Amino acid sequence: MTELAESDSATDALPLGPQSLVWRYFGDNRMFLIGPRPAVLQNMLAELGQGVLDHSVWFADTAARIKRSLPPIFMTVYGSEDDNAGVSVRDFHHNIKGDMPGPPGKAGRYHALDPDTYYWAHATFFDQALYFADTFVKRLSREEKEQMYLESKTWYRRYGVSDRPMPADYAEFERYWDRMINEVLVAHRTAVYGVGYVTKGFPRPKAVNPIVWRLVAPVFNPIAAFLTTGGMPPRTREILGLPWSDRKERNYQRFAAFWRSRPVNWLWDHLPMNVRYNRYAAKGFAQAGHA
Template sequence: MTELAENDAANDTPPDALPLGPQSLVWRYFGDNRMYLIGPRPAVLQNMLAELGQGVLDHSVFFDDTAARVKRSLPPIFMTVYGADDANEGFNVRDFHHDIKGEMPDGRRYHALDPETYFWAHATFLEQVLYFADTFVKKLSQAEKEQIYAESKTWYRRYGVSDRPMPADYAEFERYWKRMLDETVVAHKTAQYGVGYVTKGFPCPKGVHPAVWRVVSVAFDPLAAFLTTGGLPPQARRLLGLPWSDRQERRYQRFAALWRSRPVNWLWDRLPMSVRYNKYAQQGYSRADAGA
């Protein structure tokens, strides 16, 4: 695809999609700093697709320096969403994946740019928006879920990858998501490693003195385990063997309801933008305000 064609594709919003921007629900929720409350849900689910998990295992620094991988991967994805139509990181994100390919243990070949694999990675980010908003902000209406999905189609097309596997509408996406969780995802080694701290405790981060971490981890480890396990679908918990009781589920639902409550939302909405949103979202809103 030529640069001109890429720019044309980025600027056009097909009739089956909705645009991104300050009016969009994807913008409202994706860069919200309360997103930390869902734990590593999208990353864990991504790595439960065998081909994607294998790609991370073979090519990523995930096992040696998890934080470095997160810091490298997330900014361009945020800028795919919050960048301008003709100045976003989507094509660069795609190009990062050209050489991520190899062989599965059973001899099958994999490639990160296989449309089904690439769309699954995107689907976990889209579902992250839906799950986060519906769980920790407000119960979404059906119309709001459909709007988020229509906006996500514009988001996905910014990568310049085939949209052949992309469901036509939100109802079809729901069926796709259920089928993937029920029939396709597995307890890949990469996903298991990513949630190992739930039962073993979080390793001491680089740059933190072990003595300090021993004190901090007393509070951090239980909270991280609670948010990580509670934030995963039941199918993923079962496959990964993560302990979770009915009592813990009730606690998680009470915790989520507290965040959704009117007083908490009222207070959050009155905090400075720099507290409520990450810097990529702030940049997007500032650019939109300047151009208004």
């Protein structure tokens, strides 16, 4: 039975590596175009948002939390099957647990390693690569989306967390995603804080001089608001009360089409690898002989 389970696990997914679509898109430096979509969606799952609220520096120093969290995810994806950060990422979460707010005896508890909670976090990262590629690089075919999803199953299994909640194929993932967006996600305080700058302005990063920020903010804030709100699924905009309009949607689609255009893609593809990809992705490609 063990051998059969291992065989099924090996054949229901696709490998990561320089030929994979996940590698091609996940570490692409144009990813900033989607805004904070994965972080906000993660925190809209009540249990995950509560864990961040109770255990993270998200409110005190959002930038520091992002800088600390993302590198191990990239090292999980761009590492080899035998040398990646997946188990270390999982182990970071052992002590992230606590009580959900609510009436005594009815509120329940949360744990970051609960498979349903952990898989949702992973699903938002897979969606990050999929949404970015389909919106700002090229329109993906159904076959490409299926391929990316099967590659993401290999990625998730590197964490060593139960894959019970993981959909079998891309069609099942679509149904899972729609149910989460339409029936499960809420305007948790952590997620609301994460998009607060859409209407209030972005807080000055600690590393930026106040005078410099006063000069930069009037330009930066509208762009950040546009990318953040445009990059969220429509239903989640409604849940979070993010302002949007048909005119802004048309502008967003024109903006995305510009980035998908052939000249822009040609230019990007001819830039050096260390410009096109973050350092974790560039290192993975180099180690695989694709520098």
